[in-house]
Amino acid sequence: xxxxxxxxxxxxxxxxxxxxxxxxxxxxxxxxxxxxxxxxxxxxxxxxxxxxxxxxxxxxxxxxxxxxxxxxxxxxxxxxxxxxxxxxxxxxxxxxxxxxxxxxxxxxxxxxxxxxxxxxxxxxxxxxxxxxxxxxxxxxxxxxxxxxxxxxxxxxxxxxxxxxxxxxxxxxxxxxxxxxxxxxxxxxxxxxxxxxxxxxxxxxxxxxxxxxxxxxxxxxxxxxxxxxxxxxxxxxxxxxxxxxxxxxxxxxxxxxxxxxxxxxxxxxxxxxxxxxxxxxxxxxxxxxxxxxxxxxxxxxxxxxxxxxxxxxxxxxxxxxxxxxxxxxxxxxxxxxxxxxxxxxxxxxxxxxxxx
Amino acid sequence: xxxxxxxxxxxxxxxxxxxxxxxxxxxxxxxxxxxxxxxxxxxxxxxxxxxxxxxxxxxxxxxxxxxxxxxxxxxxxxxxxxxxxxxxxxxxxxxxxxxxxxxxxxxxxxxxxxxxxxxxxxxxxxxxxxxxxxxxxxxxxxxxxxxxxxxxxxxxxxxxxxxxxxxxxxxxxxxxxxxxxxxxxxxxxxxxxxxxxxxxxxxxxxxxxxxxxxxxxxxxxxxxxxxxxxxxxxxxxxxxxxxxxxxxxx
Numbered sequence: 144x145x146x147x148x149x150x151x152x153x154x155x156x157x158x159x160x161x162x163x164x165x166x167x168x169x170x171x172x173x174x175x176x177x178x179x180x181x182x183x184x185x186x187x188x189x190x191x192x193x194x195x196x197x198x199x200x201x202x203x204x205x206x207x208x209x210x211x212x213x214x215x216x217x218x219x220x221x222x223x224x225x226x227x228x229x230x231x232x233x234x235x236x237x238x239x240x241x242x243x244x245x246x247x248x249x250x251x252x253x254x255x256x257x258x259x260x261x262x263x264x265x266x267x268x269x270x271x272x273x274x275x276x277x278x279x280x281x282x283x284x285x286x287x288x289x290x291x292x293x294x295x296x297x298x299x300x301x302x303x304x305x306x307x308x309x310x311x312x313x314x315x316x317x318x319x320x321x322x323x324x325x326x327x328x329x330x331x332x333x334x335x336x337x338x339x340x341x342x343x344x345x346x347x348x349x350x351x352x353x354x355x356x357x358x359x360x361x362x363x364x365x366x367x368x369x370x371x372x373x374x375x376x377x378x379x380x381x382x383x384x385x386x387x388x389x390x391x392x393x394x395x396x397x398x399x400x401x402x403x404x405x406x407x408x409x410x411x412x413x414x415x416x417x418x419x420x421x422x423x424x425x426x427x428x429x430x431x432x433x434x435x436x437x438x439x440x441x442x443x444x445x446x447x448x449x450x451x452x453x454x455x456x457x458x459x460x461x462x463x464x465x466x467x468x469x470x471x472x473x474x475x476x477x478x479x480x481x482x483x484x485x486x487x488x489x490x491x492x493x494x495x496x497x498x
Numbered sequence: 499x500x501x502x503x504x505x506x507x508x509x510x511x512x513x514x515x516x517x518x519x520x521x522x523x524x525x526x527x528x529x530x531x532x533x534x535x536x537x538x539x540x541x542x543x544x545x546x547x548x549x550x551x552x553x554x555x556x557x558x559x560x561x562x563x564x565x566x567x568x569x570x571x572x573x574x575x576x577x578x579x580x581x582x583x584x585x586x587x588x589x590x591x592x593x594x595x596x597x598x599x600x601x602x603x604x605x606x607x608x609x610x611x612x613x614x615x616x617x618x619x620x621x622x623x624x625x626x627x628x629x630x631x632x633x634x635x636x637x638x639x640x641x642x643x644x645x646x647x648x649x650x651x652x653x654x655x656x657x658x659x660x661x662x663x664x665x666x667x668x669x670x671x672x673x674x675x676x677x678x679x680x681x682x683x684x685x686x687x688x689x690x691x692x693x694x695x696x697x698x699x700x701x702x703x704x705x706x707x708x709x710x711x712x713x714x715x716x717x718x719x720x721x722x723x724x725x726x727x728x729x730x731x732x733x734x735x736x737x738x739x740x741x742x743x744x745x746x747x748x
Contacts, residue, residue, distance in 0.1 A: 317556070320580035321510065324599035328516035379510045417509075418558045420535045445558070447654060 148205050149282045160198075167271075168194045179256070188247050193240045197268070200232050201275045208279040225276065233268045237261060303466045304358075314351055315409065318376075325379050340378055347371045351402075362429065362436070363395030369408050373425065376412055384416050386425040394429040397436050399489050400467055404438075406456045407485050411442040414483065419445035438487040446481040457485075467493060502613070503530045505546065507539035507565065508554035508578070513599070517552050520606045527610065536560025540568045540652055547571045550613060555579040559654065563634055564645045568652060572624035574613050588633045594626065635683075641691045644672060646679045653679060660697075661726055663688055663705040675728060698745055700724060700738035708745060 150160045168190045175186035211224045241257050322344055329337035350368045366388060377384045408425065415423035423443055430437040457476060464473040468490050477484040504527050506514045514532055521527050530546055533539040537559045543551060551573045555562035562577060563585070578597040579585050589596045595609050644655045655674060664671040665685045672679045689699050700706050710726045714734065717723045722734040724742075734742065 316581040320599050321513075324516065324580065324601075325510065325512035327600040328512035328519070331519055332512075332515055379512065381511055417556065420537070420558050447559075447656075 147209075148202070149279070150202060150205070160201075164194055164198045164201075179260075181253075181256070185248055185250070185253055189244055189253075192244045192247070193236070193264070196236055196240050196243075197271055200236060201271070204228070204272070204275050205279055208276055208283065225272075229269065229272050232272065233265055236268055237264055240264075299466060303463060314348065318409075321379060322375050329378075336378070340375065343371050343375055347375065351405075358401060359398040360401045361395060362390070362397050362399050362438075365399060365401065365404050366390065366395065366427075369404055372405065372408060373412075376416065380416055383419070383422055384412070384425070385422055386427070388427045390427070390429045391431070394431055394436065397431075397489070397491065399436070400463060403460060403463065403487070403489075404440075406460060407440055407487075410456050411440065411483070415442045415444040421445065432488075434491055436487075436489040436491070438489065440485045440487075441482060443482050464489075499526050500617070502527045502549040502617075503546065504528065504550045504552065505531050505533065505539070505542055505548045505573075506552045507533045507536070507542075507557070507562070508552070509534050509557045510554075513554065513578075517606075520603055521610075523607070524610060526614075536562070536565045537652060539565045540647075541650075543569045543571065543573065548573050550574045550576065552576050552578065555582055555585050560645055560652070563631070566627055567631055568645055568647050572627060574617070574623050575627060576609055576613070584637060584639060588630055588637070591633055594630065635687050635691075638690065640693055644679075644681060646672065646681050648679060655679070657692060657697075658707075658709075660707050661710040661728060662707060662730065662732060663697075665703045673730070695745060698738070698741050700732060700734045700742060702735065704732045704738075706732060708742070711746075714739075714742070 150156055171190035171194055172186050175181045175189055176183060179186075181189070207224065207228050211221045244257070245254065322340070326337050326340050326344070329340060347368060350371075370386075370388070373384060373386050411423075411425050415425070421443075425440065425442045427441075428439045430439075457474065461471070461474045464487075465471045470490070473488045473490075475486040475488075477486075504521065506517050506529060508514045508517075511534075514534075518529060521529065527550065530548060531542050533542050536557045539551075539553070539557070540560065542548075543565070548571075553562045553565060553575050555577060556579065557565075560568070562579075566575065576595065576597060577585070577589060578599055578601075580599040586596065586598075588594075595612055597606065597609060642657055644657065644660075646653045646655065655672060659674045660672060661675060662673050663685070664673065666680065668682065669680045670683050670685060670688060672681055685699070685703075685705065688697070688705055692705070696709065697705050697707055706724060706726070710728070712725045712727045712729075715723045715725060717733065720736050722739055724732045724734050726732065
C-alpha cells in the first residue's frame with residue numbers, strides 16, 4: 144500500500160507535496176507575523192511545528208481514504224468515518240502541536256495566544272482536511288479510470304487474439320477439397336506434379352494452422368505463403384490465374400501482422416478467378432514510405448458478375464489493423480468497373496508498445 | 499449395347515481430366531464435349547442434347563443449378579461439388595446421386611452404373627431435374643442474379659439492375675432499365691428470394707426495387723401510384739403502401 148501512496152510515487156510528487164506545505168507555512172507565518180504581530184521567531188516556530196505535524200497527518204489520510212471508498216461502503220459510513228478521523232486529527236494536532244510549541248517557546252503571552260486561536264486552528268484543520276481528502280479521492284478515481292481503460296484494452300487484445308486464431312484455423316473447405324480433387328486427377332496424368340502439389344498444400348496448411356503465438360511476421364514470409372496458395376489455385380485453374388509480385392528486399396524484411404494478407408488474395412481469387420472466364424491478373428506492389436509500408440494489391444474481375452459479400456473479410460482486416468495500430472485508415476479499397484484495388488498502410492511502429 | 503453421349507462441365511481442367519480418366523473403363527459412355535463454364539455448358543447441352551451431363555455446381559457466370567434451369571432437354575445429370583451443404587441437402591431430399599470431391603474410382607463407377615440401371619426403368623429425368631429446381635426454390639437462400647434465356651442468348655441480370663418485376667400468368671416479367679425479360683418463376687419465389695429491404699411487394703402484380711422509386715402519388719382514396727425513376731407508373735395496394743412505409747420509414 145505504501146508503494147501506492149501518491150506522494151511517495153516519485154520524487155516529483157514528493158517535491159510537490161513539500162512545496163505545497165512550504166507555501167502553507169508561508170501563509171501561516173505571514174498571518175502570525177503580519178496580523179497578530181508576533182515576533183519572527185514565534186511566528187516561524189508556530190508555523191513550522193503545526194504545519195509539519197499536519198503534513199505528517201496528511202500522509203496518513205491516504206489510508207483513511209483508501210479504506211472508505213464510497214463505492215465499497217455506504218455514504219453514511221463514509222461521512223461518519225471522515226468526521227471521526229477529522230475529530231481525532233484535530234484533537235491530536237492541537238494538543239501535540241501546543242505541547243511541542245510550548246516546550247520550544249517558554250512564554251506566557253504565547254500560551255494565551257495559543258488558547259485564543261484554537262477556534263481558528265480548528266477551522267483551518269477542517270479546511271486542510273477537506274482539501275487533502277478531496278485531492279486523494281480525485282487521484283484514486285483517476286487511477287480507477289485508468290485501470291478500467293487498461294483492462295478494457297487488454298480485453299480487446301484477447302478478443303483480437305481469439306479472432307486471429309479463428310482466422311488462422313479457417314481454411315476454406317471449398318479450396319481444400321477442390322485442391323485434393325486436382326491432386327487425385329494429377330496422380331495418373333502427372334505423378335511428379337501431384338507430389339509437388341501435395342507438398343505445397345501441406346506447407347500452406349502448416350502455415351495456416353500453426354498455433355504459435357507469433358503475431359507478426361516478415362512481409363516476405365507472408366508473401367511466400369500467399370504464393371504457395373496462388374500456385375495451388377493455378378494448378379486448378381491453369382492460365383486463368385496470373386500473378387506478379389514487385390517487392391524490394393528491404394520491403395520483405397518489414398514486420399506485418401501474421402495472416403493479414405492471405406484473406407485479401409482469397410478474396411481476389413473468389414471474386415476474380417471463380418467468377419470470371421477471362422484471365423485474372425493479381426498484381427502486388429510494395430512501396431517503402433517514411434513511417435509505413437504501402438502495399439497495393441490489384442486484380443481485375445468480370446464486371447458482369449454480381450457476386451456480393453467481400454465485406455466480412457475486409458472488415459476483419461480493418462478491425463485487426465485498427466486494434467494493433469490504433470488507427471482506422473489503414474485499409475483502403477477502390478472498385479472500378481473491372482478492377483479491384485486494395486491498399487494497406489502498415490506503420491513500422493505498433494500503436495501500443497505492449498504488443 | 500446402348501451408348502450414352504456425355505458432356506463434362508467443370509471449370510477446373512484437372513477435375514474434367516479425372517472424369518475422362520474414370521470413364522475410360524466404360525465403352526458405352528462416349529464423351530461428346532466439355533465446357534469450362536456455365537454459359538458454354540448451357541449452349542453445348544442445348545446443341546448436342548446429351549444423355550448424361552457431369553455437372554459441377556460452383557462455376558463462373560452460371561452455377562450448375564442455373565444451368566439446369568436454362569436447358570431444354572432432359573439429360574441424366576451427375577452433380578459434383580466440393581463443399582456445398584445447401585446443394586447436398588437438395589440432392590439428399592430428392593435421392594439424387596452426387597459426387598463429393600474428391601471421390602474414388604469405385605464411387606464414380608457406382609454413380610455411372612446407377613445411370614444404366616435407372617435408364618432400364620425408363621425414369622423420366624425431366625421430372626427429377628424439375629424436382630431439384632423446385633427444391634432449391636424452397637430454400638431461403640437469397641439470389642443475387644437472374645439467368646434468363648432469350649432465344650439462343652443467355653442474359654444474366656444482377657438483381658441491382660432490376661427496377662421492378664411484374665406478374666404475367668405463369669411467368670414473371672423482369673424489367674430493367676429500358677429492357678424486359680420473361681422468366682418462368684412465381685412472384686412468390688422472387689418475394690422470398692430477393693433481399694426484402696430492397697425489393698417490396700407493392701401490389702399483387704408488382705415487386706419494386708425501392709432504389710428505383712422516384713416518388714409516390716395519391717391515386718384514389720386508398721391507393722397510391724409509385725413513379726419510378728424511369729417514369730414507369732405502378733399501382734400500390736393498401737398492404738403494399740404499408741410495407742413501403744415500414745421499409746422507407748416515412
